[in-house]
Amino acid sequence: xxxxxxxxxxxxxxxxxxxxxxxxxxxxxxxxxxxxxxxxxxxxxxxxxxxxxxxxxxxxxxxxxxxxxxxxxxxxxxxxxxxxxxxxxxxxxxxxxxxxxxxxxxxxxxxxxxxxxxxxxxxxxxxxxxxxxxxxxxxxxxxxxxxxxxxxxxxxxxxxxxxxxxxxxxxxxxxxxxxxxxxxxxxxxxxxxxxxxxxxxxxxxxxxxxxxxxxxxxxxxxxxxxxxxxxxxxxxxxxxxxxxxxxxxxxxxxxxxxxxxxxxxxxxxxxxxxxxxxxxxxxxxxxxxxxxxxxxxxxxxxxxxxxxxxxxxxxxxxxxxxxxxxxxxxxxxxxxxxxxxxxxxxxxxxxxxxxxxxxxxxxxxxxxxxxxxxxxxxxxxxxxxxxxxxxxxxxxxxxxxxxxxxxxxxxxxxxxxxxxxxxxxxxxxxxxxxxxxxxxxxxxxxxxxxxxxxxxxxxxxxxxxxxxxxxxxxxxxxxx
Numbered sequence: 001x002x003x004x005x006x007x008x009x010x011x012x013x014x015x016x017x018x019x020x021x022x023x024x025x026x027x028x029x030x031x032x033x034x035x036x037x038x039x040x041x042x043x044x045x046x047x048x049x050x051x052x053x054x055x056x057x058x059x060x061x062x063x064x065x066x067x068x069x070x071x072x073x074x075x076x077x078x079x080x081x082x083x084x085x086x087x088x089x090x091x092x093x094x095x096x097x098x099x100x101x102x103x104x105x106x107x108x109x110x111x112x113x114x115x116x117x118x119x120x121x122x123x124x125x126x127x128x129x130x131x132x133x134x135x136x137x138x139x140x141x142x143x144x145x146x147x148x149x150x151x152x153x154x155x156x157x158x159x160x161x162x163x164x165x166x167x168x169x170x171x172x173x174x175x176x177x178x179x180x181x182x183x184x185x186x187x188x189x190x191x192x193x194x195x196x197x198x199x200x201x202x203x204x205x206x207x208x209x210x211x212x213x214x215x216x217x218x219x220x221x222x223x224x225x226x227x228x229x230x231x232x233x234x235x236x237x238x239x240x241x242x243x244x245x246x247x248x249x250x251x252x253x254x255x256x257x258x259x260x261x262x263x264x265x266x267x268x269x270x271x272x273x274x275x276x277x278x279x280x281x282x283x284x285x286x287x288x289x290x291x292x293x294x295x296x297x298x299x300x301x302x303x304x305x306x307x308x309x310x311x312x313x314x315x316x317x318x319x320x321x322x323x324x325x326x327x328x329x330x331x332x333x334x335x336x337x338x339x340x341x342x343x344x345x346x347x348x349x350x351x352x353x354x355x356x357x358x359x360x361x362x363x364x365x366x367x368x369x370x371x372x373x374x375x376x377x378x379x380x381x382x383x384x385x386x387x388x389x390x391x392x393x394x395x396x397x398x399x400x401x402x403x404x405x406x407x408x409x410x411x412x413x414x415x416x417x418x419x420x421x422x423x424x425x426x427x428x429x430x431x432x433x434x435x436x437x438x439x440x441x442x443x444x445x446x447x448x449x450x451x452x453x454x455x456x457x458x459x460x461x462x463x464x465x466x467x468x469x470x471x472x473x474x475x476x477x478x479x480x
């Protein structure tokens with residue numbers, strides 16, 4: 001079936017992935033009007049209206065424990081019921097945008113636009129008539145959701161290959177800002193591959209200065225020819241309005257999520273089983289690494305694909321399936337976009353030599369539960385020779401209180417002076433030092449013994465903190 005707006009855009013099928021148009025044209029002529037591009041995409045961009053019921057407390061002081069006790073009757077399940085003011089509900093309205101991807105009525109939007117909604121209505125283009133929509137599936141980890149309205153031969157968007165975008169390409173943002181109706185703004189691609197903001201778990205954003213405002217979320221980011229390259233999702237702003245720093249999920253990623261939701265009913269991701277971290281200039285020097293490229297393995301999960309093939313902490317993963325790994329975030333994205341049971345070839349740098357490994361990925365697990373084991377007897381907190389750092393043996397009580405897995409061995413950091421080089425490097429109380437200069441430590445006596453023999457100005461520590469392992473480089477104050 002052909003797209004209603006443009007021929008050859010992609011196959012309209014719930015079982016087949018949309019075809020991809022070529023990359024953006026880059027001629028030397030700057031158009032005087034983007035009206036043709038807007039006419040191409042506008043019918044595919046929808047307005048989304050969501051409604052959910054929220055509970056509203058009748059008393060202004062409810063939620064404060066002291067007043068909750070005063071207002072709660074002996075048998076009341078909710079504060080305030082004894083006063084004849086039971087909690088009430090009200091409808092909370094939300095608005096956003098979406099893009100029709102398949103002419104059978106499948107629409108891509110942002111997960112936060114429809115999250116928790118009891119009712120979703122969709123208006124096509126600038127039409128006032130709305131249609132009921134149902135949620136097909138969501139993926140909060142990328143902030144992508146798929147909803148569906150009943151219909152045939154709806155105006156599906158033409159899709160371009162977002163991996164071909166370059167900084168400086170002209171883009172248009174189409175959506176429903178502030179509920180004023182469909183509107184278009186223009187800008188350029190400011191950057192690609194943006195991440196590390198903590199907005200969602202998997203970030204590979206297109207950054208643009210095209211104005212994106214509340215209500216634009218879930219709307220289209222298109223190239224100068226009106227072909228979809230991204231789904232607008234977030235902004236950085238101090239005022240709440242556009243400040244020229246907007247982000248869109250690349251359509252390649254969003255469409256991959258959509259395909260899995262439609263075909264499998266859920267999003268599955270590959271799992272290698274490594275905890276990785278970026279490579280810093282300090283780590284390059286201390287670990288004698290060739291450069292900043294690659295992902296440093298800080299830890300390997302037991303019984304994981306990585307453990308089964310022999311990946312070790314301290315390894316640097318440099319290539320995945322003949323594709324260069326630029327950094328740890330890049331590797332994480334590549335693994336997540338590779339399906340479970342897929343074969344992957346890895347190039348790993350270990351002790352200055354390249355090694356090759358082949359693994360079959362598992363499916364990303366939901367969670368893991370640690371089991372407690374007996375620990376050595378505690379000893380008093382002592383300085384391990386690093387200025388301003390005190391440690392103690394890891395006790396069963398501390399392990400339980402800090403939720404430290406039974407597989408973690410090391411010494412518990414009890415004090416780090418805020419003015420010390422250790423603090424500047426990222427060492428914090430509650431962390432577990434597991435290695436000093438790549439030699440394991442299991443108790444404070446070993447840690448002190450090793451620290452006395454330090455001969456370098458910089459010390460390489462392997463530290464477990466807040467559920468993750470990482471390498472840190474600390475200046476040795478005694479040898480400055």
